[in-house]
Amino acid sequence: MHVPKRSRGGLVPLGHSGTRRRLAGSLAALATAAGVLSACGSGGTTTLVWYINPDSGGQAAIAKTCSTSQYTITTQTLPQDANQLRVQLARRLEAHDSGIDLMSIDPPYTAEFANGGLLAPIPQAEQATLKQQSFKGAADAATWNGQLVVYPFWSNTQVLWYRKSFVQKAGLDMNQPVTWAQIIKAASDNGGTVAVQANKYEGYVVWINALVSGAGGSLVQDASAGVDAKVTINSQAGEDAAQVIEDLAHSKAAPPDLSIAQEGQAGSAFGAANGAFMVNWTYIWHNYDTTQPDVAKDIGYTMYPETVQGQPARPPYGGIGIGVSSYSKHIADAQQAAACLVAPKQQAAQAAITGNMPASPAGYQDPAIQKLFPADLIKLFEDSVNAAAPRTVTPYWSDISGAIQSTWHPPTSVSSSTPSASATFIHDVLTGKKLL
Amino acid sequence: MTATTIPRDQTKAAPAAASDRSVAENRLGQKLVAPALILMVLVTAYPMLQALYLSLFRYRLTTPDDKAFVGLGNYGVILTDSLFWKDTLNTVLIMLITVAVELVIGFAFAMVMHRIIFARGVMRTAILIPYGIITVVSAFAWQFTFSINNGWVNGTFGWLPGISSTTNWYGDHWHAMFAIMVSEIWKTTPFMALLLLAGLSQISEDMLEAAKVDGATAAQRLFKVIIPNMRAAIMVAVLFRALDAFRIFDNIFIMTKGAQNTESSSFLTYRQAIEQFQLGMGSALSVLLFLTVLLLAYLIVKLFRVDLAQARGE
Incomplete structure (x- = not known):
């Protein structure tokens, strides 16, 4: 009591x-x-x-x-x-x-x-x-x-926030859907950063889930089967997602604190002089009103970036x-x-x-x-909420999420073999063969 | 010159000479201690036996229908898992490095506290302050210190090779381990110094004077007289700190949350039992942790070849 x-x-x-x-x-x-x-x-x-x-x-x-x-x-x-x-x-x-x-x-x-x-x-x-x-x-x-x-x-959902002055300098048309590859390149070529959530925590899995879903895949299917759910992260979509993370982590567009960035750190990176792009939740809109009014006036927004060009994005939910x-x-x-x-x-x-x-x-x-x-x-x-890809509804989500965090963190370690390694690990964790 | 120690025989009273009175006093002592001992056994034995029992099950709080007896299965999974060994290695590494560094710095602090003539109280207090700070608070302080966003380490030590304004101390394994160890050393060195000071103050000034008269240099007095006579105190200090360091949790929890492969054995146990509600697996890990700590204590006592009774001054 x-x-x-x-x-x-x-x-x-x-x-x-x-x-x-x-x-x-x-x-x-x-x-x-x-x-x-x-x-x-x-x-x-x-x-x-x-x-x-x-x-x-x-x-x-x-x-x-x-x-x-x-x-x-x-x-x-x-x-x-x-x-x-x-x-x-x-x-x-x-x-x-x-x-x-x-x-x-x-x-x-x-x-x-x-x-x-x-x-x-x-x-x-x-x-x-x-x-x-x-x-x-x-x-x-x-x-x-x-x-x-x-x-x-x-x-809640996430959108792509950008600095209007930066995209103007980079010559990027934000009225069209943009891809991760495009914004990473634009930021990299023009001395800007792409802020995301990539600390070893739930927010990183939110990003990974959005990337995989955006490429037409999913982390897990048949979730109601509990521990016998089908792990589907090892797919072309998983590899596309890994490619985005690998590209960003090894590019000049990665903020120095990428591997420990949560929502707050991403917000700070975006508000810095070289801030260019950021994916973050809706409440960011009023984040800079009193602390950095200049940044507040410079914020633009558009739909979450596409993982694969031409395939509509699935923003986080x-x-x-x-x-x-x-x-x-x-x-x-x-x-x-x-x-x-x-x-x-x-x-x-x-x-x-x-x-x-x-x-x-x-x-x-x-x-x-x-x-x-x-x-x-x-x-x-x-529109973003309607297009969003919720994380798999399963009582074992914390295991799945933890297993993904273990295998996909830090972002610099992600490669094309990460999806298959994480699929095996998730399966072993769910069946009690491996410690998480 | 050979090491000069007080012969052990002199410190022990001959058991045969114990009088009826001392036997009776001993008995009374045992009776007085008994209630506290029984209570402690009850309080600690129940959770320990419960953990032992739970470790034989596959049991998760949030999927209660899935509970099943698996015998030693949990132990099998743990002992064949690379994560367990990786975390054990991390823990051993943290223990070895921090205890070694603390022993050296702690000894220097103990000497300062022992020998200082002026401002003795102020100096002793200053040295002991870190130990009085709650570990979580000191861990936060060090986390901010090494933070890439608002820490001062990158700015102050930017002139050193390998450190710049963009050094992410929590971005890779070794940097993160370094930060954790610095925090641990800063926090617990005073404890080591305190225990060593107790040993230092037991060394007879006559013995040091005699060594001096015999022409022993300062280094000889340190290595041949002071340290050998402090063996029991050093053993107690190393034992306490090693066991403490082996159970490291707070600093890791606050500074990295186990990211960058900085997890310790305690942290792994915490995650299984508390975060994942895996009571079976978590209990098995805690049993293994307990056994490891026991083994460690045994090894340290053996290594220093010190009679604990002597260390207590009996």
Whole structure:
């Protein structure tokens, strides 16, 4: 059970042992009372605890809006790192922690949570409503075994951001779809960089998945077969993806911190004097508004680059779904709260604060979003979400992702033999023959 | 000149001479210690036995239906896996290098703390400060120090060959290992110095005076008198630090998260048991880690040929 911060109070200097004893007694009484009352807020209302990924206040704001006279939604922040977020939630839920009512989950781990019985089933009527309101990609990423298991909340995607002054200098026509080879060459020839996410973490697999999907392939097929899923990264598409990474890692366009670059480092590289291109999430649009206004004015955007010329790109799909814990003591209230939190209006309200885009077309139409982004950028986001390639929905995603990270990192080690090596390794990891 | 040490026999009381009183005192001592000992055994034995039991299963928290008894299968997979041996090699390398460097620097620090005449308190405190800092905090400090984006190493040491403003310290294995080891050495050298200082202060000044009168040079006094008489203290210092270094985790977790093949045995165990929820495999790894640490302790004690009872001054 979650013990409120109240029990931490009373850290005052103590005079003598009598005071100390009295204070200890009071603290013990307070802690007990806090434990008894923790499920109830002031005035007898239920307190629902929502574990959120860190953001700039969007989730906390709509938690307040969606609180009712029946329950109050409070937020607790989870780690930034997607895998650490998963670990913390899963460990607590496996211990049947009733202190978690609602949680923000990254799409690739949805299946793992659902398969482990950690998520309360969503009523069928609610599932129908959610499917209807959400983008198809968002609903697919939230589905396991034919059931919608989390409430689609955000649906983030990546686009290609570029510096307008640089492409003008390089003479690149950004009104046409561009390929990775083109932007790497343009950056390389003109002293610019191509910023991507290539640290050994989930974001690197997001990039690899987009590259492989963009070449018409996939990492894994038949994911519902669990450990017997078909590993398909060893294909022409896998080799095309490896080629892009190899080219960038060995070109002058690679930022020096390529092998440790996450979203933030990529943002810094793009904002530097030699920044030219970057693939990154939607929230980047407002990243430089106050810190580097000159860069903010220089940002252009277009569809994610193609892996193979002529074959439409499949941008990454990210986002957040809200899950209701099966160990919550207030499942009905939590489900009601989740339905409110993912209503298109709330999706838009949080997007207006954080830049994390809604998971529904209706959310995109909200005036708050229209005010926040230029119309053509909103259209680009929507097109990108519709074209996006979600990562494989499987309870074994963390194994697959970890195995890819092990074999494809650092980017300078990637070659044409990487896809086959990683396919063998993924298979061995899934079947328990190799350590990950 | 030969090494001068206090004969062992002089430090041991003859067991036969123990009086009834000392036997009774010993018994009382054992009785007083017993509750704490029993509690410790209960608290530590349960998780250890549980780990031993779990290590015989294929068991993953998030796929509970897939639990199956595999006997020693997990151990088989681990011991034939290149990753395990690679990580073990990393760990041994970190242990050997950091303990060796710390022993030398720590000894120098101990000498300074022992001999210094002025500002002794300030100097001792200054030397011990790094050890008082939480490892995670010091690891973050060193991570920033070596960072290509906001660290000062590239700027300050840019004049050295092989270092430039674009040197990515976490971009390849050896650079990353170097950064991790520097952080580890900075953090734990004071501990080594403290243990060596204890040994240093036990050396009789008379013995050093006698050596001086006999015409021994400073180097001879160091190698023939001081170090041989500190063998027990050095053994304790090396044992503690080696076991500590073998379990290195925090620095790697903060600085590289195991990327660039910088993973240690503890980190591998953590990833299996905590990140991947592979309780069976993770338990098997922790059992192996425990056995390795035991073996290491045994080897160090044998290597220094020191009686632990003597080291405790019994």
